[in-house]
Amino acid sequence: MTDAWNELAEKAEAAKSRRIEDLFADPERAARFSASALGLHFDYSKTALDEDAMAALIELAEAADLAGARKAMFSGEKINTTEDRAVLHTALRNLDGGPILVDGKDVMPEVRETHDRMAQFAEDVRAGRIKGQGGAITDVVNIGIGGSDLGPVMAVQALAPYHDGPRCHFISNVDGADATDTLKGLDPARTLVIVASKTFTTIETMTNAQTVRRWMAQAVAEPAAQFAALSTAEDLTAAFGIAPERVFGFEDWVGGRYSVWGPIGLSLMIAIGAERFDDFLAGGAEMDAHFREAPLAANLPVLLALTGIWHNQGLGYATRAVLPYEQRLLRLPAYLQQLEMESNGKRVTKGGEVLERASGPIVWGEPGTNGQHAFYQLLHQGTQIVPCEFMVGIEGHEPELRDHHILLQANCLAQSEAMMRGRGIEAARAIAADLGFSGAELERQAAQRVFEGNRPSVTLIYPRLSPRVLGQIVALYEHRVFVEGVILGINSFDQWGVELGKELAKALEPVLRGDSDGAGKDGSTLALAKVLRGS
Ligand SMILES: O=P(O)(O)OC[C@H]1O[C@H](O)[C@H](O)[C@@H](O)[C@@H]1O
Numbered sequence: 001m002t003d004a005w006n007e008l009a010e011k012a013e014a015a016k017s018r019r020i021e022d023l024f025a026d027p028e029r030a031a032r033f034s035a036s037a038l039g040l041h042f043d044y045s046k047t048a049l050d051e052d053a054m055a056a057l058i059e060l061a062e063a064a065d066l067a068g069a070r071k072a073m074f075s076g077e078k079i080n081t082t083e084d085r086a087v088l089h090t091a092l093r094n095l096d097g098g099p100i101l102v103d104g105k106d107v108m109p110e111v112r113e114t115h116d117r118m119a120q121f122a123e124d125v126r127a128g129r130i131k132g133q134g135g136a137i138t139d140v141v142n143i144g145i146g147g148s149d150l151g152p153v154m155a156v157q158a159l160a161p162y163h164d165g166p167r168c169h170f171i172s173n174v175d176g177a178d179a180t181d182t183l184k185g186l187d188p189a190r191t192l193v194i195v196a197s198k199t200f201t202t203i204e205t206m207t208n209a210q211t212v213r214r215w216m217a218q219a220v221a222e223p224a225a226q227f228a229a230l231s232t233a234e235d236l237t238a239a240f241g242i243a244p245e246r247v248f249g250f251e252d253w254v255g256g257r258y259s260v261w262g263p264i265g266l267s268l269m270i271a272i273g274a275e276r277f278d279d280f281l282a283g284g285a286e287m288d289a290h291f292r293e294a295p296l297a298a299n300l301p302v303l304l305a306l307t308g309i310w311h312n313q314g315l316g317y318a319t320r321a322v323l324p325y326e327q328r329l330l331r332l333p334a335y336l337q338q339l340e341m342e343s344n345g346k347r348v349t350k351g352g353e354v355l356e357r358a359s360g361p362i363v364w365g366e367p368g369t370n371g372q373h374a375f376y377q378l379l380h381q382g383t384q385i386v387p388c389e390f391m392v393g394i395e396g397h398e399p400e401l402r403d404h405h406i407l408l409q410a411n412c413l414a415q416s417e418a419m420m421r422g423r424g425i426e427a428a429r430a431i432a433a434d435l436g437f438s439g440a441e442l443e444r445q446a447a448q449r450v451f452e453g454n455r456p457s458v459t460l461i462y463p464r465l466s467p468r469v470l471g472q473i474v475a476l477y478e479h480r481v482f483v484e485g486v487i488l489g490i491n492s493f494d495q496w497g498v499e500l501g502k503e504l505a506k507a508l509e510p511v512l513r514g515d516s517d518g519a520g521k522d523g524s525t526l527a528l529a530k531v532l533r534g535s
Contacts (some may be wrong), residue, residue: 001488004063005357007056012314015048019454020420023050035298037290038472039463042300044307046420048315057306058296060487066296069486074292076102076253080493081350089095089258089478090288092250093281102253102404110251111262118248118266119274121228125192126165126270133220134189137166141182142267143208144196145172147256148230150338151474152196155260155280158470161328161397162272166192170267171212174204188219188226196264197231198256200236203502206336209240209482210290230263233521255493257338260480268315276467283471287300291479301479307458308484311387312361321379322365324390325412326465332391333365336477342484343481343492359488380418380451388457390416391473395464412459422453453472 023029023045033045033054035511049057072079076086086102091111099106121130128136142152149172156168171182193212197205197257209227216223230248231237237247248263260268261281270275287301293403296302311317322333344360366374368390379386396405429450432442462469510516511529518526 001060001063001244001476002345004060008053008060008309008314011053011056012310013313015050015053017048018048020046020048021453021457023048024294030263035300035303037294037298038286039172039469040300040472041456041461042303042463044303044458046416047307047310047458048454049307049310053310053314054297054306057310057441060309061296061302061306061483064487064489066302066483066486070292070482073482074100074288075252076100080253080255080491082215082491083252085493086253087255087258087262088251089255090252090284091097092254092261093284093288093475095278095281095285097285102251104432107251107253109445112471114248114263118263118269119198119277121246121248122165122266122269122274122277126273130192132185132187132190132192132226132400133222136190137192138190139167139169139186140165140192140194140267140270141169141171141186141212142194142196143171143205143212144171144194144264145202145204146338147196147259147343148196148202148205148264150331150335151260152394153264153473155268155327155470156271157331158267158326158328159272159276159280160465161442162276162467165273168267168271171208172204174207176211179208179215183484184217186226188216191216191226192270193227194266195227195237195240196266196269197230197240198232198250198254198259198264199229200229200233200240200457203505228266230266237352248253256344257342260474272467275396280467280471283473284475285471286474287469287475287479291475302483304458304460304476304480305483307387308361308480313357313488315385316358317361317387318358319362319364319383319384319386321365321371321386321388323368323371323388323390323415323479324365325368325390325408326453327367328465330367333363335374335474336365337363339477339482340484342495342498344485344488344490345497346488346490346492349489353490355490358379359490360484361387368415369408372411372415376415379455380422385455386418388419393462393465397464418451418453419455420453422451422455423449425450430516465482 021075033049034043073087075088076088078084080087088100091100091107095112098107125137149170153170169182171178182462195209212345213223216226227242229237229242229244229465230251232250234247234249250262254262261284291299291301322336324332340360340363346359348354357449379388390412392409425446429442432447434443437445462473481492511518512532514533518529
């Protein structure tokens, strides 16, 4: 591995003196530095990568035995080594596939059985066969947080044009404002509440579930009868009073941030129907097959990962902006933040050695064109370089608003072009002169209008954002995170970094209530608690 990393460092050093724009002297560059599969097109030509650097990156993937790691994941080996668990979210979308063994047992019969039960339940709710105590269900409230919230929230919003079931709402934050604002205007007697929690112990979710049950109890005789639960902990769902036929279980080999494909996706299934949910799964399965079969140099998740490694570990760019030109992907950046940062934001390798290089970038973003009128200033002229990941659809869902879509696409392409080419001092001077400036003032005005350019970006183009296409895109990102994790030698499937804060919050509750003096706490924390207590 060390040799491969050294090789990459050399290539990155050489690239620093290169201008991306100049690489287009090769008329074949756009074709050579792009790949298409399943209707998706990924262009990474607006980066400083050349053939040598690509070869070094592929070598890195090979040195990390990516092919072996991939096989281990798909075949149910326990690659989440700290928790001794397999990693098989791919099984949830393997509905037409063969057996997958964990500890010698085929998990597929149970996956299919739960899927079919979910589908039946979802369709019964949609058709009004399963009712609330005041009539057919008009609203669904999903209570969950992290992976039990972000996937369904993101996907329900992304697929709004396909939404023909009851309205879906999401409560995640323990801030009582979330429950209060979400429940406002809902009729408890016609609302289905889904408590989504892999562990069924997460304090935010459990607190919100109790609150919503009290809200429900004021209006109906049997509040628990309008609850469903999605969890691996069926004993705890029973203790909460949810009938077993309303509980959709899954196994510990589905990580929270990878769980939208199974029971955690129930709200999405109710929103768009079981058939379209299956299209979403089919899209994910297609990407799985592509990831397993395509050669590394034409493999979309691998290419996405390698450009990520190039920018973060190779060139040292600390963050990456995800910029979907698709308003319905509003929550995709938040979803990817959990997927990528919780998976790969680690300090040690699987073997426990401290990482020698960055573990992954800070991922952030907003849809375009909105971001253009907010933070793109820094992307164009700020002193830090932020590699950007643009996404845009070939078609929207509003054929009658085709002009909007063309404007959207033009803006997307214009931004990556501007980032790469920039605007030199001569052009800036001409603008300043046109504005009537001269002499020293002209120079001062011109300097403000220079764009250095040479800022890298990649672009993902997809057909209309259907359930199938969304499934492909989400699975693409999942595998990208996997590949990056394998190259870094880390376990992408645990999340110990979230534990400490949870423990400390538990200990601080009595301090904030005034039941404990907080002995042993630091001075700042005690002083802040005192201010919050108002005493
Ligand atoms: O689904 P749950 O068990 O309630 O967990 C919800 C979330 O909380 C945890 O703190 C983890 O950081 C997340 O990975 C998880 O998705």
